[in-house]
Amino acid sequence: MKRIIIIGGGVAGLGAAYKIRRAISQGYELDFLLVEKAPRLGGKILTEIIQDPSGNGEFIVDGGPDCFLTEKPACHRIAxxxxxxxxxxxxxxxxxxTFIFSRxxxxxxxxxxxxxxxxxxxPxxxxxxxxxxxxxxxxxxxFIPPKKVKPGEFYDETLxxxxxxxxxxxxLDRLAEPLVGGVHASDPKTMSLAATFPRLLEIxxxxxxxxxxxxxxxxxxEEMRKKYPPKPGQKPRTFFTSFVKGMQQLTDRMAEASGLEKIHTGLSVTFLERDSQNRWRVHLSNGTVWEGEGVIVATESWAAEPLIKPIDPKIAEALAEILWTSxxxxSFAFDEREVxxxxxxxGVLCPMVEARALMAATYSSSKWPGRAPPGRALLRGFVGGPHNQDMMERSDEELVQIVLSEFQEILGLNPKAKPLFYRLYRWPRGMPQYTLGHLERVELIEKRSGEIPGLALAGGSYRGVGIPNCIxxxxxxxxxxxxxxxxxxAEDHIEEKRYY
Known part of the structure; x- marks a missing residue:
């Protein structure tokens, strides 16, 4: 029996674990162990279910991503x-x-x-x-002619x-940056279009x-919607999709289906080594050493870099070149009558040229049915990004006051509205920056790791930050x-189609 050790319990690591479990259920003699340094699984997918202070229902608060792109099939397949x-x-x-704050x-x-x-x-x-x-x-x-590119030639450009x-x-300033750059919390001056939105170059x-x-x-x-109309009683297909109990419903079920007995939280990996027989040894923070024939490093690239460095310094160098922002x-809950x-x-998008602390705001209880009890409002603000990293040095109390003030000045929130509660979620070095040269770095990482038996890297650092991409x-x-x-x-040979 061969064992794969998975380092990282975010959605990429859980996607790996669940696939191994499916292979085991098909009769393959495999085993796996998963280690996660945090006390919980799911990585940046985090949902809290909070009771209304009046006892009138519950709020469903997503601290990280609150949805995935409907057209991408991976989440649907797993669900x-x-x-x-x-x-x-x-x-x-x-x-x-959606509103854009301008001038x-x-x-x-x-x-x-x-x-x-x-x-x-x-319009x-x-x-x-x-x-x-x-x-x-x-x-x-x-009327502007397209950039001249030879057939088969690779080219890239910043947003x-x-x-x-x-x-x-x-x-760029009023529309593209807040709409496109904001998704990646990236700087348009350095953001690689080929790595983030290659479809634009193709168009x-x-x-x-x-x-x-x-x-x-x-x-x-429009033709596809006419050809495949929703069946009676079928839920509509919208641009974004979530889950009734928040995005963590997905990762919780993935962990359970993979086998919780194989998953260990609250432990970090201190060292990774490979012997002459291509067997891997994973040293844990509690002194335990796991052994296996394969290792999947499903962490952020900055966390993977020191683990990979003794194995292949060239891969480590490429990992270190992937930048991150925090x-x-x-999220704030209000009495709807007061807001x-x-x-x-x-919600609202705030372009970078406005020089505001707030990047965006989502009216969660409006966007998603059931996110707040009747008569309540749930609003979510986003701060940070490449041009506001100093914001992350502020205390929790300061961030709360800054966002409330931005809600008042930008959204028009009633200054007398008092939050029923709030939740603050920090994501230090949580968003990879796909800068120019990113695809070349990823190709080097994939090529060199592909030549090392039993080693693979996974996660949002490489070929897409969305939840389906990570899975x-x-x-x-x-x-x-x-x-x-x-x-x-057999599942590797099934061609998945986009949802419309």
Whole structure:
């Protein structure tokens, strides 16, 4: 029997563990152990269920990611296997409005905006979000020729360079940066488009224009919706999806299905070594040494670097070049009658050029059904990011006051509204920065680790920060090791299709 040791109990590590469990259930003689340094599993997926102080129900508070992209199939596939697919939760699209804070005002995101390209004429022309000069410059995308790229040639560009080249500075500052850069908490000046949104580069080459490309995509999506309409009683498919009990419902079930008896929390790995027989020894902080034929390092790249350095210094160097930023989320519960805000919206984005402490705010109880009891409001703020790292040095009390003040000045929160409670979640070095050269670094890491028997790396540091990407990363790591042992799982040959 061969054993794989998994270092890291976030969603990537759990994705690896659950895949090994599936292989075991198919009769393969395998074993695994998972170690997580934190006292809990799930990594940055963390949900708290908090009783209303009046005893009138419960709040469901996500401290990290509150959803995943519906079009990506991995979470749906895992949810079906776990028996929680029916607990998937769509957004309440009757309230689907997003505001952008610009020049001291809140402007609704114009209807028809896809990524940052307008696909509906009237909403774009009548919005006050952009100046007439900005609108004309964005429309010039229809006439600007695409960048010349030879067939099969790899090229990359920063988000800033790409958007300014195609649609102008105002589009970058007022729309693209908060919409696209904000997802990755990244600096547009250094953010690699090929590593984060390669689809944008493909659209330019295929259609010659972003507006033309997104018009075609919008038409295709509408055709697919007509071709595959929701069945009677079926939940709608919305752009984002969560779970009824929060995102931790997914990771909790993954851990249970993998086998809690194989999982150890509150222990860190101090040293990793490999003997001449390609057997791995994992030294733990309590003095225990685990042995196995395979190791999956499913941690942040900065945590993986010192473990990998004695094994392959070149991989460690590439890991060290992946930069990270810290951030925090703060959720506040209010009596809905006191907030003084029109809650018929998903939230607000704050562009970096506004120089505010708040990056974004989500009206959680509006966006997600059941996140707060009737008559209550749950609001969530985001702080940190590449240009506000000093914010992370503030005390909890200071952060609470800063975000409340931002809610009042930006959202219009009634200064007299008193929180029923709040929750603050800090994520130090929690978001990898996919800067220019990221894909080359990842290719080096994958190539060199691919030449080391029994070793694989996984997680959001490499090929996608979303929850589905992380699950797939853990699963690929398992497949890499099992293939070395001559084990080829049938599930690896099933082509997954995007959801519409």
């Amino acid at each position: 079906k296997r776990l028996g929680i697919f029916e607990d998937e939760l769509p957004t309440d699209d009757s309230k689907r409005r 001291g005002k809140l402007y609704p995101l114009p209807d028809g905006i896809m990524m940052f390209a307008p696909t509906k004429f009237l 774009f022309m009548t919005t006050g979000l952009f100046s007439w000069t900005g609108k004309i410059r964005m429309a010039m995308d229809l 800033e360079s790409f958007v300014v080249r195609r649609m102008g500075r105002e589009c 330019e080459q295929t259609y010659g224009s972003l507006i033309k490309g997104f018009l075609a995509i919008r038409k295709k999506v 951030s925090a989320t703060l 003084g805000i029109d809650l018929n919206a998903f 797939e990363s853990g699963e690929r790591a398992v497949s890499k090791i099992l293939n070395e042992w001559g084990i080829d799982l």
